[in-house]
Amino acid sequence: MNSATVRNLLVRGMLAGLAAGLLALVVAYFLGEPYVDKAIGFEESHAAAHEHEVELVSRSLQSTAGLATGVLIYGVAFGGIAALAYCFALGRVGRFSPRATALLLSGTALLAVYVVPFLKYPANPPAVGNGDTIGKRTTLYFLMMVLSVLLAVAATILGKRLAPKLGTWYATVVAVAAFAVAIGLAYAFLPVINEVPNDFPATVLWRFRLSALAIQVTLWGGFGLVFGELADRLFHPKPATLSTGTAVAASQ
Amino acid sequence: MAQHVAPPTATTPALPGKLPLKDIAPWAVFFGILMLVLLYFVGAEQGATAVVSGEDVHEWVHDARHLLGFPCH
Numbered sequence: 160m161n162s163a164t165v166r167n168l169l170v171r172g173m174l175a176g177l178a179a180g181l182l183a184l185v186v187a188y189f190l191g192e193p194y195v196d197k198a199i200g201f202e203e204s205h206a207a208a209h210e211h212e213v214e215l216v217s218r219s220l221q222s223t224a225g226l227a228t229g230v231l232i233y234g235v236a237f238g239g240i241a242a243l244a245y246c247f248a249l250g251r252v253g254r255f256s257p258r259a260t261a262l263l264l265s266g267t268a269l270l271a272v273y274v275v276p277f278l279k280y281p282a283n284p285p286a287v288g289n290g291d292t293i294g295k296r297t298t299l300y301f302l303m304m305v306l307s308v309l310l311a312v313a314a315t316i317l318g319k320r321l322a323p324k325l326g327t328w329y330a331t332v333v334a335v336a337a338f339a340v341a342i343g344l345a346y347a348f349l350p351v352i353n354e355v356p357n358d359f360p361a362t363v364l365w366r367f368r369l370s371a372l373a374i375q376v377t378l379w380g381g382f383g384l385v386f387g388e389l390a391d392r393l394f395h396p397k398p399a400t401l402s403t404g405t406a407v408a409a410s411q
Numbered sequence: 412m413a414q415h416v417a418p419p420t421a422t423t424p425a426l427p428g429k430l431p432l433k434d435i436a437p438w439a440v441f442f443g444i445l446m447l448v449l450l451y452f453v454g455a456e457q458g459a460t461a462v463v464s465g466e467d468v469h470e471w472v473h474d475a476r477h478l479l480g481f482p483c484h
Contacts, residue, residue: 161434169438191478216470229453229475236449243439250429257427273480282480285473296482297459371480394427 164393169242171389176238179381180231186377187230190370192222197363198284205286205356230374238382241268245390252315253327257394258387265383271311273375276303279346282371284364289354296352306345314338454481 199218216225245264255263280300288296318334325333355364454476456462457469469476469484476483 161430162438164430165435165438169442187475187478192474195474195477215466216473221470221474225471226474226478229472229479232449232453233475233479236446236453239442239446243435243443246430246435246439247432249427254426277480280482282477283482284477285483288482288484290484293482293484294459297455300480300482301455371478374478375480395424 165243165246167393168246168390169239171393172238172242172245172386173235174238175382175386175389176234176236176241177231178234178385179238179378180234182381183234183374183378184227184230186370187226187374188222190373191367192226194284194363194367194370195222197360198286198367201356201359201363202286234378234382237268237272237378238386241265241382242386244268245386252319257390261387261390262383265379265386267311267315269375269379271307272304273379274372275307275342276300277372277375279303279349280352281368283354284367287355287359287364292352292354299349299352303345303349307342310338310341310345314341454479458483 196218241264245261248264249257249260252260252263280296280303314334314337317337318330321330321333324330452468453472457466458476458481473483
């Protein structure tokens with residue numbers, strides 16, 4: 160029975176991830192793509208001396224079908240992982256309803272999976288980033304992501320441990336402060352990466368990064384709301400209760 | 412109209428209990444790994460490391476990779 164609940168939540172998580180991915184795709188296409196194009200324009204105007212590379216996938220495919228493939232798979236994959244994390248979190252992080260747990264989880268995931276690594280190693284448009292350092296940059300980015308997620312889990316466990324002694328409020332404050340200090344140390348000790356070309360337009364970089372952030376806020380916000388709704392319907396599958404309640408209330 | 416005066420017990424259903432870890436574990440291990448493999452192909456394949464040779468995977472998800480914040484070429 161419980162195993163079936165896990166399977167059900169996993170399927171719902173992946174569906175919610177797909178729905179959130181579709182929303183994020185709209186944001187990516189309309190907010191992000193114009194700056195990808197501007198950055199590629201900059202790249203081409205500065206690479207005139209080089210021979211042009213053979214285009215394996217055309218720009219019009221990259222910005223539509225390619226973008227959709229990437230964003231939707233990302234949504235489904237994170238939706239599945241978040242649903243599994245939700246199975247662990249439900250009833251363990253505190254006395255929250257299925258919907259509140261979903262929103263709390265997706266908010267934390269946005270922060271730990273994306274915002275914290277982003278503040279140290281932000282998203283870069285084409286033309287920003289040296290091809291020779293891709294190995295180092297990939298390692299550092301994923302290291303920052305894993306570190307941030309592990310520290311968020313550790314902070315949650317710390318908060319739960321402290322709650323009986325300090326009370327929920329102060330335990331949460333201490334846990335969040337401990338997370339912030341640990342992340343601050345990681346920021347301070349991990350190497351800085353700055354490969355922005357000197358004459359790269361600052362506005363394009365700023366707008367590109369804002370749109371990258373908007374994509375993630377849409378994705379995780381959408382996921383939290385849709386998945387919370389689907390999980391709630393799994394745990395309270397009684398539309399009859401609602402209509403009876405309304406009928407009783409209406410008759411009063 | 413008068414829904415808000417209904418007794419709270421009618422509108423606040425019981426909270427679901429904890430799901431046992433032994434029921435979550437097999438799903439978490441199998442699907443967790445599967446999802447991470449998917450993320451790898453969207454985020455990092457044919458960047459620093461490559462399972463499939465060539466540049467096709469990288470080029471196909473190129474825009475998504477930049478906009479989702481992954482390091483890219």
